[in-house]
Amino acid sequence: MGKYLHVLSIGLQNTLVYRANFLFRAAFGLIPLAGTLYLWRAIYGEPGAGAVINGYTLAQMMSYYLVLTMVDAFTAVAEDDWQIAGDIKDGQISQFLLKPIDYLQYRLSLYAAGRLIYTTCALVPVAVFLAFQWSAVVGPVSVLALGQTALATLLAGMLQFFIAYTVALLAFWVLDVSTFIFTQFALEYIASGHLFPLDLLPPWLHQVLMGTPYPYLAYFPVGLYLGRISGNAAWLGLGIQIFWVLAAYLLARLVFRLGVRKYSAVGG
Amino acid sequence: MKTLRRYAQVYGALMRYSVIHEMQFKVNFLLWIVVECLWFGLQLAYMAVLYGHTESIAGWTRWQVVLLLGCNQVVQQLFHVFFVTNLSNLSELIRRGTLDLLILQPMNLRFLVSVKKFEIGNVANAGLGLVVIGWALAKLGQWPSALEWLGFVVVCCAGLLIHYSLCFMLACVAFWTVRAQGILWGYYNLFNIARLPAEAFPRGLYRTFFTWVLPMLLVSNVPARLLAGTLTSPGPLVALVGIAAACFAASEGVWRWSLRHYSSASS
Numbered sequence: 001m002g003k004y005l006h007v008l009s010i011g012l013q014n015t016l017v018y019r020a021n022f023l024f025r026a027a028f029g030l031i032p033l034a035g036t037l038y039l040w041r042a043i044y045g046e047p048g049a050g051a052v053i054n055g056y057t058l059a060q061m062m063s064y065y066l067v068l069t070m071v072d073a074f075t076a077v078a079e080d081d082w083q084i085a086g087d088i089k090d091g092q093i094s095q096f097l098l099k100p101i102d103y104l105q106y107r108l109s110l111y112a113a114g115r116l117i118y119t120t121c122a123l124v125p126v127a128v129f130l131a132f133q134w135s136a137v138v139g140p141v142s143v144l145a146l147g148q149t150a151l152a153t154l155l156a157g158m159l160q161f162f163i164a165y166t167v168a169l170l171a172f173w174v175l176d177v178s179t180f181i182f183t184q185f186a187l188e189y190i191a192s193g194h195l196f197p198l199d200l201l202p203p204w205l206h207q208v209l210m211g212t213p214y215p216y217l218a219y220f221p222v223g224l225y226l227g228r229i230s231g232n233a234a235w236l237g238l239g240i241q242i243f244w245v246l247a248a249y250l251l252a253r254l255v256f257r258l259g260v261r262k263y264s265a266v267g268g
Numbered sequence: 269m270k271t272l273r274r275y276a277q278v279y280g281a282l283m284r285y286s287v288i289h290e291m292q293f294k295v296n297f298l299l300w301i302v303v304e305c306l307w308f309g310l311q312l313a314y315m316a317v318l319y320g321h322t323e324s325i326a327g328w329t330r331w332q333v334v335l336l337l338g339c340n341q342v343v344q345q346l347f348h349v350f351f352v353t354n355l356s357n358l359s360e361l362i363r364r365g366t367l368d369l370l371i372l373q374p375m376n377l378r379f380l381v382s383v384k385k386f387e388i389g390n391v392a393n394a395g396l397g398l399v400v401i402g403w404a405l406a407k408l409g410q411w412p413s414a415l416e417w418l419g420f421v422v423v424c425c426a427g428l429l430i431h432y433s434l435c436f437m438l439a440c441v442a443f444w445t446v447r448a449q450g451i452l453w454g455y456y457n458l459f460n461i462a463r464l465p466a467e468a469f470p471r472g473l474y475r476t477f478f479t480w481v482l483p484m485l486l487v488s489n490v491p492a493r494l495l496a497g498t499l500t501s502p503g504p505l506v507a508l509v510g511i512a513a514a515c516f517a518a519s520e521g522v523w524r525w526s527l528r529h530y531s532s533a534s535s
Contacts, residue, residue, distance in 0.1 A: 028457045029457060031461060032461055034474060035460060035461040035469075038469050038470070039318070039325065039464055041470075042326045042465075042467075043318065043321070046322055046323070046325070049322060053322075175293075175296075176296055179300060179302075182307075183302075183303055183306060186306045186307055186310055190313060190314075195310070195313075196314065200317055200321065201317060202320075
């Protein structure tokens with residue numbers, strides 16, 4: 001455990017170098033967010049539009065995207081998948097196979113460090129943005145819901161990492177993993193609720209998507225916050241989320257083991 | 269005239285080289301086309317879901333918005349075909365000092381830096397955008413005149429020039445910071461608002477800024493409105509072409525100023 005804390009602290013120091021970059025990134029990310037919010041305002045402002053769309057008031061809809069932005073800051077993989085694929089391609093990974101350090105835990109520590117710094121940097125522009133949108137923000141439905149949201153966000157971060165890690169490990173087999181990373185990202189973008197709350201979809205499609213791990217990356221934590229998912233459904237959801245985290249973890253371990261067997265240490 | 273012919277020949281050779289290079293990795297080439305299709309499908313799906321809950325957005329009907337997405341796809345993919353790879357590569361040219369080699373060529377340096385790689389795969393995706401435009405027009409039950417199509421080509425070129433000039437200026441930051449990939453990533457966020465109806469944004473700082481300073485709300489909106497026949501005056505057409513010229517002039521200024529700051533990375 002101690003050595004991974006050390007990795008975490010080195011990761012923190014290394015990522016701090018990019019704090020200006022992160023600030024820039026977070027600020028730029030607010031431009032499309034503002035666009036989405038304006039679009040929804042326009043939809044709610046249409047003549048003949050009701051005050052509620054599928055159970056969402058305008059304030060709840062705006063809050064959906066604002067909370068989503070924060071969950072995303074906590075959980076998004078930035079460069080991790082590209083770096084992992086790069087390590088495999090250039091043979092850098094050999095040193096981890098020879099030393100008493102576990103590559104998955106090593107990358108997880110670096111990911112955690114990256115997210116800590118990013119979230120701290122993103123807080124500044126996001127706070128300014130929130131101040132402007134304050135009238136449109138609704139609080140968490142209850143203290144319990146807030147606690148569940150925090151837990152679900154943490155689990156979402158782990159799930160996100162294991163998925164990205166596994167996709168990056170495909171570099172053991174193919175030369176260029178970027179198409180896989182982008183395909184995975186596209187699926188995740190729509191199926192996790194990044195574009196819109198999943199319960200705006202026809203119910204059958206919503207149900208189908210809930211059977212995949214994707215909603216547990218974003219829609220689920222935000223839904224807890226807004227009270228769209230509550231009571232027994234919330235606890236059941238957390239259980240399912242834990243199941244997906246474990247499944248993704250085991251898959252990551254398995255794929256790594258298979259990959260190493262195939263590995264030929266290019267450049268090492 | 270002779271110079272023009274020489275540049276055309278060089279560009280032809282660069283294109284041929286790019287295509288040959290691309291064909292070495294056939295599966296990867298096809299996969300990239302599929303990935304881009306997927307992202308375009310995502311945008312269409314997003315609008316389909318929104319229009320499942322409303323009849324119109326800021327005066328735009330469903331098929332007018334599909335038309336807008338198609339226009340945005342055409343401009344964005346053409347930007348990919350000609351420029352994106354080259355612009356994101358500029359920081360690498362500076363970091364490795366490879367720019368020295370290009371400086372010594374008897375060609376315009378900006379030309380070489382901007383168009384070296386031609387991405388043939390994205391031509392297919394731009395074609396897909398055209399198909400969607402045709403589909404939306406058929407659903408709208410109208411067909412633009414030859415003159416309107418000509419105007420469409422002109423404003424698309426203007427939009428392309430705007431994206432190129434703005435992105436080129438951003439890429440020039442690499443002359444100072446050396447690493448500048450993150451900046452191009454930032455530019456991608458701007459594409460996300462280019463495909464929204466400009467009227468959805470209330471008059472104010474945000475809309476003014478993204479209309480006149482970074483004209484994202486013009487580049488795809490104006491071609492779409494031209495084809496949909498919802499332009500009431502030629503004002504936006506003139507504005508788009510004028511801004512494109514201004515952006516290009518500004519980027520040339522930034523380029524010359526940046527080059528003066530270039531100190532080779534190698535010996």
